[in-house]
Amino acid sequence: xxxxxxxxxxxxxxxxxxxxYLKQSIAETPVEPLNKPRTVKICYGVMEKDIYLDxxxxxxxxxxxxxxxxxxxxxxxxxxxxxxxxxxxxxxYAVELTKKLGKSGASGFVNAFxxxxxxxxxxxxxxxxxxxxTSSPIWLVKKIRRSYKGEAEQILSAPSKGxxxxxxxxxxKYLDAAHVETPFENVYIFENFVRDExxxxxxxxxxSVGSVAVCSAVEGGENLLDACAAPGGKSVLLSRKFLSVTxxxxxxxxxxxxxxxxxxxxxxxxxxxxxxxxxxxPRFENLxxxxxxxxxxxxxxxxxxxxxIKYFRREDDVKSLxxxxxxxxxxxxxxxxxxxKLYYSTCSVLPEENDSTVYNFLARHPxxxxxxxxxxxxHRKTPYGIQFLPxxxxxxxxxxxxxxRR
Numbered sequence: 001x002x003x004x005x006x007x008x009x010x011x012x013x014x015x016x017x018x019x020x021y022l023k024q025s026i027a028e029t030p031v032e033p034l035n036k037p038r039t040v041k042i043c044y045g046v047m048e049k050d051i052y053l054d055x056x057x058x059x060x061x062x063x064x065x066x067x068x069x070x071x072x073x074x075x076x077x078x079x080x081x082x083x084x085x086x087x088x089x090x091x092x093y094a095v096e097l098t099k100k101l102g103k104s105g106a107s108g109f110v111n112a113f114x115x116x117x118x119x120x121x122x123x124x125x126x127x128x129x130x131x132x133x134t135s136s137p138i139w140l141v142k143k144i145r146r147s148y149k150g151e152a153e154q155i156l157s158a159p160s161k162g163x164x165x166x167x168x169x170x171x172x173k174y175l176d177a178a179h180v181e182t183p184f185e186n187v188y189i190f191e192n193f194v195r196d197e198x199x200x201x202x203x204x205x206x207x208s209v210g211s212v213a214v215c216s217a218v219e220g221g222e223n224l225l226d227a228c229a230a231p232g233g234k235s236v237l238l239s240r241k242f243l244s245v246t247x248x249x250x251x252x253x254x255x256x257x258x259x260x261x262x263x264x265x266x267x268x269x270x271x272x273x274x275x276x277x278x279x280x281x282p283r284f285e286n287l288x289x290x291x292x293x294x295x296x297x298x299x300x301x302x303x304x305x306x307x308x309i310k311y312f313r314r315e316d317d318v319k320s321l322x323x324x325x326x327x328x329x330x331x332x333x334x335x336x337x338x339x340x341k342l343y344y345s346t347c348s349v350l351p352e353e354n355d356s357t358v359y360n361f362l363a364r365h366p367x368x369x370x371x372x373x374x375x376x377x378x379h380r381k382t383p384y385g386i387q388f389l390p391x392x393x394x395x396x397x398x399x400x401x402x403x404x405r406r
Contacts, residue, residue: 002032002035003093003096003097003100004035004038004039004042004079004093005072005075005076005079005090005093005094005097006097006100007029007031007032007035007039008039008042008043008046008075009071009072009075009097009101010029011025011026011029011031011039011043012025012043012046012047012071012074012075013068013071014028014029015047015308015311016067016071017067019312021306021308021312022043022044022047022306022307022308023306025043026039026040026043041083042075042078042079042083044307045078045082045083046074046075046078047307047308047310047311048135048307048310049078049081049082049135050074050135050307050310050311051131051132051135051136051137051310052132052133052135053073053074053077053078053135054074055120055132056077056117056119056120057070057073057074057077059118059120060113060116060117060118060120061113065106065109066103066106068101068103069098069103069106069109069110072094072097072098072101072110073094073110073113073114075094076090076091076093076094076110076114077114077117080114081119087114087115090114091110091111091114091115094110094111094114095107095110095111098110126145127141127142127145130145130152130153130156133153133157134153134156134157135310136156136303136310137310137313137315139314139315140156140300140310140313140315141156143318143350143352144156144300144349144350147349147350147351148349148389151389151391154390154391155349155389155390155391155397156303158304158389158390158391158395159304159395160304160305160395161180161189161209161394161395162179162180162189162190162191162192162193162395163189163190163191163192163193163206164182164187164188164189164206164207164208164209164212165187165188165189165190165193165204165205165206165207166184166186166187166204166205166206166207166212166237167186167187167188167203167204168186168202168203168204168205168265169203170198170203170204171186171188171204173198174188174190174193174204175188177190177191177192177193178190178191178192179191180394182209182212182377182394183375183376183377184209184212184213184216184376184377187207187209187212189209189394189395199264200264202264202265202266205233205236205261205264205265207233207237208302208305208396209377209393209394209395209396210301210302210347210377210388210393210396210397210398211233211234211237211398212237213375213377213388213393213396213398213400214234214292214294214343214345214398214400215234215237215238216375216376216377217343217373217374217375217386217400217402218238218241218290218292218341218343218402219241219290219341220241220242221241221242221289221290221340221341222242222243222244222289223242223243223244223245223246223287223288223289223290224238224241224242224244224245224246224288224289224290224291224292225245225246225248225284225287225288225290225291225292225332225335226238226245226246226247226248226292226294227248227277227291227292227293227294227328227332228248228249228250228277228293228294228295228296228328229247229248229249229258229272229294230249230251230254230255230257230258231254231257231258231261232247232257232258232259232260232261232262232270233261234292234294235247235258235261235262235270236261236262236265236267236270238292239267239269239270242269242289242290243269244269244270244271245269245270245271246270246271246272246273246288247262247270247271247272247273248272248273248274248275248277249272249273249274249275250274250275250276250277252274255272255273255274258270258272259272277293277328277331277332278324278327278328278331279331280331280334281335284334284335285334285335286334286335286336286337286338287335287337288335288336288337288340289336289337289340289341290336290340290341290342290343291332291333291335291336291340291341291342291343292343292345293325293328293329293332293342293343293344293345294345294346295324295325295328295329295344295345295346295353296321296324296325296328297321297325297346297347297348297353298313298317298318298321298348298350298353299313299347299348300313300347300348300349300350300397301346301347301348301349301388301389301390301396301397301398301399302347302396302397303390303397304390304395304397305395318350318352318353319352321353322352322353322356322357325344325346325353325357326357326360326361329342329344329357329361330361330364330365333361333365333367333368333403333405336405337405338405338406339404339405339406340404340405341371341402341403341404341405342368342402342403342404342405343373343400343401343402343403344357344358344361344385344400344401344402344403345398345399345400345401346398346399347396347397347398347399348397348399349387349389349390349397349399351382353399354382354384354385354387354399354401355382355383355384355385358370358384358385358401359384361403362384362403365403367405367406368403368404368405368406369403369404369406370384370401370402370403371401371402371403371404372384372385372386372401372402373385373386373400373401373402374386375388375400377393377394377396378392378393378394379392379393380392382399384401385399385400385401386399386400386401387399388400
């Protein structure tokens, strides 16, 4: 039998030591096909519980183990604490992998640790305790508690609702599988969904319910600029509402992703641009009926889908991202026609990136007036927009608002 710790170890080592995002690492690492679901579950689980697992290791060791040994312990701890695997089996496999990696000298330590570790009591400090129970960085806990008070734990621990699929046709073929309906036509969330030939034929695509909600709130018109468009889902969906869509993206390899998406979905009124939406392009001045700025953000609203965000994101990032968001919004405001609409969205739950950015924009741009949209997806109204929250919005943590050019 294949050692169940081996594939997760090689995937996660690229995250912890190589700085790669989890999805990228899974895609690049050869994984035993038969065991791939288990491997993916373990990898996502370890990243989701990383801070908690690190805390357990620190509480049971005098000094931090070397990185390779520490990763083996994290994988084994996750399997023992959250997958209810037999202790003797996990310990034996962990020791076997330690030896296989040329760390035989540490095998005794791994064996002893996994047979004797204890879960320490949670800290008395409320922020620290919530950091451990939700396995979230302390800076994020403090920000969420400050903004959402008693809902903080629900927001930080809200699970993914499943795989969101948007159908172009033939949805009924797939609805025998367990699923949840959304407020949007032909958009469903499945517990499990295996991609088949319908994906490549453009019968359906994978698109988060938050992304669909943003598109739903955008009014139609002749031409739209999707200013930060990769991977292309919003551009393609909004092509139904506009005669033409320009999908702009800074990085050339991500432009290729959009082109591939457009081709797969058979859309003929979307064209791509390799351009920086924070830098003025005179070709676009006063050109568009609508501009959508789905700005780069902290991703704190989609941690349940991308748990490695908790590992990579730093508090200082939020300030620099807010500056970039305002820069993009201000620049793209020059591309909207008179009486046109400017839309702003993020996948963040932090007010610094949402209402604060909108407040700063309005203070500097009297030619725009706030026009808060509505949505059939459950949300909270804020002073300047609408906030989708993971525990009430089918797992989505998105923000959105809009402005009308006077």
